[in-house]
Amino acid sequence: MLLCVHIPAFHLELARQTAGCDASPCLLADKADRGRVLELDERAYELGARAGQTVLQACVAAGGAPVLVHDSDHSRAIWDDMLDALDAVSPLVDDAAPGTAFLEMRGCDGAPADWIARAHTALAAFDLPVRVAAGPNKFTARAATYVRDRCICDAEEAPQLLAPLKLEVLALDTATIERLRLLGIQTLGELARLPHGPFVRRFGKEAARWHQYARGIDPAPFRPRPYTLQIAAAAYGEGSAAQEEQVYFALRVLADRICADLGRAGKAVALLRTTFECENGDIRAVEAGFAQATGDPRTIVDILRAKLEGLTFESPITGLRLEAIRLEECGSAAMLFAHSQPDPHALGIALERLRAINGVQPHSVQLRPAHRLEDRFVYGHPEVTRDPEECTTRGSIAPQLRLLPMREVAVNIRGNAPAKVDTKTVVTCAGPWRLDECWFEENNAVARDEYDVLLDDGMLCRIYRQGERWYVRGTYD
Amino acid sequence: MAPAADAAQTFASLKAGLDVRAAGPIVAATTGAFSSGFPDLDRVLAGGFIRGSIATLEGPPSSGRTAILARALAGATRGGFAAVVDDGTLYPPGLHDAGVALGRLLLVEAPTPLAMARCTDILLRSRAFSVVTLPAVSLRGTFWSRLAALAQKSDALVLALGSHATTELAYFASTRVRCGIERVLWSDGDGILRELAGYEIATHVLKHRRGAPGGIAHLRVA
Numbered sequence: 001m002l003l004c005v006h007i008p009a010f011h012l013e014l015a016r017q018t019a020g021c022d023a024s025p026c027l028l029a030d031k032a033d034r035g036r037v038l039e040l041d042e043r044a045y046e047l048g049a050r051a052g053q054t055v056l057q058a059c060v061a062a063g064g065a066p067v068l069v070h071d072s073d074h075s076r077a078i079w080d081d082m083l084d085a086l087d088a089v090s091p092l093v094d095d096a097a098p099g100t101a102f103l104e105m106r107g108c109d110g111a112p113a114d115w116i117a118r119a120h121t122a123l124a125a126f127d128l129p130v131r132v133a134a135g136p137n138k139f140t141a142r143a144a145t146y147v148r149d150r151c152i153c154d155a156e157e158a159p160q161l162l163a164p165l166k167l168e169v170l171a172l173d174t175a176t177i178e179r180l181r182l183l184g185i186q187t188l189g190e191l192a193r194l195p196h197g198p199f200v201r202r203f204g205k206e207a208a209r210w211h212q213y214a215r216g217i218d219p220a221p222f223r224p225r226p227y228t229l230q231i232a233a234a235a236y237g238e239g240s241a242a243q244e245e246q247v248y249f250a251l252r253v254l255a256d257r258i259c260a261d262l263g264r265a266g267k268a269v270a271l272l273r274t275t276f277e278c279e280n281g282d283i284r285a286v287e288a289g290f291a292q293a294t295g296d297p298r299t300i301v302d303i304l305r306a307k308l309e310g311l312t313f314e315s316p317i318t319g320l321r322l323e324a325i326r327l328e329e330c331g332s333a334a335m336l337f338a339h340s341q342p343d344p345h346a347l348g349i350a351l352e353r354l355r356a357i358n359g360v361q362p363h364s365v366q367l368r369p370a371h372r373l374e375d376r377f378v379y380g381h382p383e384v385t386r387d388p389e390e391c392t393t394r395g396s397i398a399p400q401l402r403l404l405p406m407r408e409v410a411v412n413i414r415g416n417a418p419a420k421v422d423t424k425t426v427v428t429c430a431g432p433w434r435l436d437e438c439w440f441e442e443n444n445a446v447a448r449d450e451y452d453v454l455l456d457d458g459m460l461c462r463i464y465r466q467g468e469r470w471y472v473r474g475t476y477d
Numbered sequence: 478m479a480p481a482a483d484a485a486q487t488f489a490s491l492k493a494g495l496d497v498r499a500a501g502p503i504v505a506a507t508t509g510a511f512s513s514g515f516p517d518l519d520r521v522l523a524g525g526f527i528r529g530s531i532a533t534l535e536g537p538p539s540s541g542r543t544a545i546l547a548r549a550l551a552g553a554t555r556g557g558f559a560a561v562v563d564d565g566t567l568y569p570p571g572l573h574d575a576g577v578a579l580g581r582l583l584l585v586e587a588p589t590p591l592a593m594a595r596c597t598d599i600l601l602r603s604r605a606f607s608v609v610t611l612p613a614v615s616l617r618g619t620f621w622s623r624l625a626a627l628a629q630k631s632d633a634l635v636l637a638l639g640s641h642a643t644t645e646l647a648y649f650a651s652t653r654v655r656c657g658i659e660r661v662l663w664s665d666g667d668g669i670l671r672e673l674a675g676y677e678i679a680t681h682v683l684k685h686r687r688g689a690p691g692g693i694a695h696l697r698v699a
Binding site: 266329330342343346347349350353354357358359360361362363364365366367373376377379382396397398399400401402403404428429430431432433452454458459460461474475476477 | 514515537538539540541542543544546547548557558565566567568569570571572573574575576579580582583584585586587588589592595596599600602603604605606626629630657658661663669671672673675676697698699
């Protein structure tokens with residue numbers, strides 16, 4: 001079940017509230033002069049004004065209705081605040097458009113009437129004409145807000161609820177509505193009764209969606225608005241600053257706070273907005289971009305100082321706000337577990353993911369006494385332990401051997417010692433060290449002579465002779 | 478004469494200031510450094526390898542790369558966990574002799590470069606390992622970019638070992654060190670009494686994000 005929160009003519013209502021204008025008819029335009037009408041109230045519509053007309057045309061039609069000017073930044077900020085308030089009703093809020101939001105209520109406590117009451121309570125502080133209705137999908141919930149406030153409609157009732165509604169609910173253009181009216185279709189119920197195929201063939205593929213809507217079907221998915229991390233710090237009501245150094249001091253304090261928050265979130269700031277509020281009511285915003293995102297307060301203050309160089313204010317500054325506009329991933333987020341005490345759950349998941357890759361085998365190693373190099377260790381199942389035994393030995397700096405796959409080589413012998421390995425000359429040789437193992441078992445008997453040799457190309461190898469054949473066992477690295 | 482002497486003095490003081498700016502703060506910066514286990518190498522690396530980044534140890538076989546890796550792993554496993562992604566050629570008893578706590582070391586055998594990159598990705602995402610090593614295989618730039626970002630997020634050091642770094646790896650690596658054995662050390666004696674005692678390695682810093690490249694350190698592995 002979805003809730004639809006809808007404010008008819010949201011921008012106009014907000015502009016009215018801001019301007020303290022209760023007059024009707026009333027128009028909202030993008031500009032005071034030579035602008036175009038964006039929204040209008042019902043009375044102005046009845047008088048003949050329409051959205052899209054010039055202000056002059058609409059004023060003439062609406063009998064000199066007052067014209068308010070749209071403030072998009074203010075509208076967006078208020079709408080964002082309203083969406084934040086709706087987070088208290090449901091964790092999933094779909095921001096469809098300014099003035100319209102959907103809330104996913106599955107799993108939320110209470111009945112639809114309770115949800116609607118909660119939504120009204122959450123938005124009461126904004127003092128706007130909010131309509132809330134519940135429906136099985138987006139279109140039906142939205143249409144229910146046109147029927148009446150606090151309307152509840154389930155899936156079975158949807159066709160009956162939608163049937164008497166006018167075609168304007170579908171947000172069609174005037175020409176299409178006129179075409180449909182010429183065919184005698186005035187309401188959604190009449191549209192729903194048309195056969196789907198011929199209707200779509202006549203009005204195009206968009207018509208399929210209208211027909212679905214009219215039958216109470218809306219396949220549009222619910223898109224929860226993304227979580228946005230807001231990092232900001234402000235200083236208000238702490239007196240006024242008339243000296244440059246006072247402002248820089250306040251900036252330093254705020255930058256420290258911002259950087260502490262950035263560090264906790266594992267982020268760095270790439271674009272920072274500083275807003276100054278002056279005693280005379282002036283508000284000035286300065287944006288500072290960073291070529292390389294940073295979380296260092298000194299860097300931030302240095303860049304801000306450079307940006308503010310030459311900026312003058314006509315009256316003392318009474319308010320200061322630093323806001324991170326663009327964040328980038330940086331550093332590491334504060335973790336519960338350090339490298340020395342890793343999260344066993346995360347480690348266990350990593351091991352399982354490694355095992356799931358074809359041909360990949362994670363091992364732990366245990367040593368054991370043996371004569372042959374390859375028998376001196378054994379691989380085992382890695383185990384997840386939070387606190388393995390401390391390593392007490394500090395170890396020594398020792399040459400490291402790399403065990404290569406066994407490879408037969410041609411060796412020339414001079415004076416009972418290797419003189420040439422394949423085509424490379426032996427510069428220095430140590431050995432042989434005799435290994436005679438399991439002589440009493442016919443199949444497992446091993447009799448080797450092992451040598452360490454330095455070849456003329458700089459390669460340092462362990463080779464051995466078994467019977468008449470020579471093999472490379474590994475290289476020192 | 479006096480003005481000339483003043484000029485020389487001024488020039489000397491300016492030069493000294495430049496030296497301090499060029500070398501002092503950079504060399505002294507050890508924040509986030511991960512010790513290689515060799516003090517001389519740490520010095521030319523301005524404190525060590527940089528945590529949260531990719532570093533390479535380059536050189537042909539028998540160049541001493543694994544000896545440096547073993548010391549780094551020893552340092553990592555002293556207080557945490559480390560992982561080695563490779564083709565199974567490491568010799569664990571040698572690592573143990575170098576001080577690596579094998580109980581804190583995860584060895585991952587991966588057959589292909591892509592599988593190695595994938596394993597490294599998984600290991601870094603777990604945030605359980607302070608050092609993850611893999612061969613300097615040939616991968617697309619996007620893969621190295623991804624691993625570099627993950628290393629930064631998990632504050633882990635990714636060490637890539639190979640004969641040379643590909644163009645993509647060279648770009649995304651914060652530190653590149655080339656190794657080569659200068660001299661092999663043998664014990665006294667002859668034939669069966671002679672043993673490999675160690676070797677001396679010359680390490681050359683090819684790239685360093687926090688310091689000037691070109692530093693050379695001579696290390697003794699014995």
